[in-house]
Amino acid sequence: MKTLIIAVTLVITVFASACSSSTTDPVPSNGKTGTPSPDPTTTPPADTTTPPDTKPATPKAPTVDSVAKMQGALHVMWTNPTPACDTVEGERQATMSDGSVMEKYKLVFTVPGEADNKHDTSATSAMTYSYRLRCKVGTVYSPYSNVLTGNPK
Amino acid sequence: MRIVGPVVRVLVLLTLAAGCGTSSSPAAEEADPLALVPVHDENPDPNVVEVSLEARAAMKTYGTSAPTPVWTYEGSVPGPLIDAKVGDRVIIKFKNSLPEPTTIHWHGIRLPATMDGTMAMQSPIPPGGTFRYEYVFKDAGLYWYHPHMRTDIQVQKGLHGAIRVRGPSEPVVDQERVLMLDDVRLKADGTLAEYLDDTAKMMGREGNTLLVNGTTDATIPMRSGASIRLRLVNVANGRFFNLRLPGHTWRVIGTDGGLLAKPYDTEKLLIAPGERYDVMLIANGAPATVVDLMDDAYDRGHDSGNRPSMTVAHVRFTEDAPFADRKLPDAFPGVAALPAASKSVPIVLNEGQRNGELVFTVNDAVYPDVPPVMVETGGLRLLDVKNDSEMDHPFHLHGFFFQIVEKNGVAQSLESSGNKDTVIVPAKSSMKLVSRFDEPGHWMYHCHILEHAEGGMMGEVHVDP
Numbered sequence A: 001m002k003t004l005i006i007a008v009t010l011v012i013t014v015f016a017s018a019c020s021s022s023t024t025d026p027v028p029s030n031g032k033t034g035t036p037s038p039d040p041t042t043t044p045p046a047d048t049t050t051p052p053d054t055k056p057a058t059p060k061a062p063t064v065d066s067v068a069k070m071q072g073a074l075h076v077m078w079t080n081p082t083p084a085c086d087t088v089e090g091e092r093q094a095t096m097s098d099g100s101v102m103e104k105y106k107l108v109f110t111v112p113g114e115a116d117n118k119h120d121t122s123a124t125s126a127m128t129y130s131y132r133l134r135c136k137v138g139t140v141y142s143p144y145s146n147v148l149t150g151n152p153k
Numbered sequence B: 001m002r003i004v005g006p007v008v009r010v011l012v013l014l015t016l017a018a019g020c021g022t023s024s025s026p027a028a029e030e031a032d033p034l035a036l037v038p039v040h041d042e043n044p045d046p047n048v049v050e051v052s053l054e055a056r057a058a059m060k061t062y063g064t065s066a067p068t069p070v071w072t073y074e075g076s077v078p079g080p081l082i083d084a085k086v087g088d089r090v091i092i093k094f095k096n097s098l099p100e101p102t103t104i105h106w107h108g109i110r111l112p113a114t115m116d117g118t119m120a121m122q123s124p125i126p127p128g129g130t131f132r133y134e135y136v137f138k139d140a141g142l143y144w145y146h147p148h149m150r151t152d153i154q155v156q157k158g159l160h161g162a163i164r165v166r167g168p169s170e171p172v173v174d175q176e177r178v179l180m181l182d183d184v185r186l187k188a189d190g191t192l193a194e195y196l197d198d199t200a201k202m203m204g205r206e207g208n209t210l211l212v213n214g215t216t217d218a219t220i221p222m223r224s225g226a227s228i229r230l231r232l233v234n235v236a237n238g239r240f241f242n243l244r245l246p247g248h249t250w251r252v253i254g255t256d257g258g259l260l261a262k263p264y265d266t267e268k269l270l271i272a273p274g275e276r277y278d279v280m281l282i283a284n285g286a287p288a289t290v291v292d293l294m295d296d297a298y299d300r301g302h303d304s305g306n307r308p309s310m311t312v313a314h315v316r317f318t319e320d321a322p323f324a325d326r327k328l329p330d331a332f333p334g335v336a337a338l339p340a341a342s343k344s345v346p347i348v349l350n351e352g353q354r355n356g357e358l359v360f361t362v363n364d365a366v367y368p369d370v371p372p373v374m375v376e377t378g379g380l381r382l383l384d385v386k387n388d389s390e391m392d393h394p395f396h397l398h399g400f401f402f403q404i405v406e407k408n409g410v411a412q413s414l415e416s417s418g419n420k421d422t423v424i425v426p427a428k429s430s431m432k433l434v435s436r437f438d439e440p441g442h443w444m445y446h447c448h449i450l451e452h453a454e455g456g457m458m459g460e461v462h463v464d465p
Helices: A002-024 B005-018 B150-154 B198-203 B450-454
Strands: A061-070 A075-077 A087-095 A100-113 A117-120 A128-137 A148-150 B049-062 B070-075 B082-085 B089-096 B104-109 B128-138 B143-146 B161-166 B175-184 B209-212 B218-222 B228-236 B241-244 B252-253 B256-265 B270-271 B276-282 B290-295 B309-315 B344-354 B357-362 B373-376 B378-387 B391-398 B403-407 B422-425 B429-437 B442-447 B456-465
Touching: A061 A117, A061 A128, A061 B403, A075 B198, A087 A117, A117 A128, A117 B198, B005 B209, B143 B150, B143 B228, B143 B276, B161 B422, B198 B357, B209 B270, B209 B309, B228 B241, B241 B344, B256 B270, B256 B442, B270 B276, B270 B456, B344 B391, B373 B378, B378 B391, B378 B422, B391 B429, B442 B450
Parallel strands: B049 B089, B082 B161, B175 B228, B218 B309, B344 B378, B373 B456
Antiparallel strands: A061 A075, A075 A117, A087 A100, A087 A128, A128 A148, B049 B070, B089 B128, B104 B143, B143 B161, B175 B209, B228 B276, B241 B270, B241 B290, B252 B256, B252 B276, B290 B309, B344 B357, B378 B429, B391 B422, B391 B442, B403 B429, B442 B456
């Protein structure tokens, strides 16, 4: 039993030593490499009551590349610079031939983040449609994309 | 080294194993990454090819991507190459070790309907199940095998292999290769993209990575001046390959159903999914140089002709002394013309929307609601195929060859088109095809853009005994 305790103590010591060795070559607390670490003997302990900044980064907006007439409907294609998008949401505004807005922007499709196109079968030739997109990661949205317009006629 | 008909099978296999006729080159010592794995023939009878074939999951690394989970025949993508000669009996002892049902369809081969691997004549082979496929090779040519259940998914995952059946009129060549052209859509983590977006539904899934015999960034060694025979099959779900090799002209010596009576030359070779082309060329490059085999844009509808050319493979001319006396063949025995058919079958291909979803139709119906074509055994029919849609469709008929009679009302030369089982019917065009239905059973026909077939562009021919 005594031998076991000694062995465990040794193992703990070795591990502790290995862990402490990282303090001699620390990863800077701000995550930036190359920044000198503070001297623990002169620097007060960090304020542990301050929560870390966990706010997720805002994803970049997709770019709408084309809104093409196809099979009597409209085919929207885009480029997504944020590969980690959970979903891409497409909003559409419908405009009459006289320029009056028939329907303001509203969500018309949601597709997986890996998608780069959507065939909008609900578009009709009586309207002109404008599309804008947003990437969504968790609950965080990207800014809106550019807007492109098309008519299925 | 020149190889001639009677010994061609053995020599070609040895050639492939040794690096394709360039054994004096140091580079030829390297393993040939494009060599297809030959099947293990378990039967000593020289007229029987008997193999065990297991479909199972495995991992495969495409180029520099992370390893990809794939489905394989015998652990490889593509599956093993089945090599045989006309008249051989083939026995495939198949085992399904996949997590879902499957079958094997023997694309292009004339065989009994119960062996054709479709739901029209065969029950799905469940996980852990087995099935014995057995038939006789009637025709020389290049064929391929693949599942006919959830075909778009299972082929995309890697289930496909080539079948080469040799006949009595094989050309004399310095080098021959079977090249299976494919593409996969890889995600950053190495997995295959499974989400089918609307472009993929409409055009068929196109990948972001081109493959030749399952290899990315492939290199094909050729000896300068050598006569080269390439036997090409497009196994991609949706991509049309439009091949160009700078400095070379393709001599097309055969298509789906064997050699052509009158070979012809073309600068670009268009191959739709499911089609095969048998081409020759004289390697026209200085030793120790490289030229890229390109896939040029081809407009098959919906603005698909705007993409840039892509490199399919690199052709590397070896350092060996060039050959100077090689010639390309001008003629082969060809095939006999079918008689004219007095009965016509209208087949109208189209696409549309039903309840907001894209659908693909035959005669305005979505399979399985397409009424079958009824034919008596031995009956001749003129298939009047009209494509009313805005994109090309490769029309494929199971179990029988057809011959192209007319394209948009213009008579076509049998001598330069031969027997076919898959043909591109361009957007807004029509073709008349004649076929003799001499084997009873229920047979499929469909668009070979696999997402279109799964989306409804499929029908059946019922040949009554």
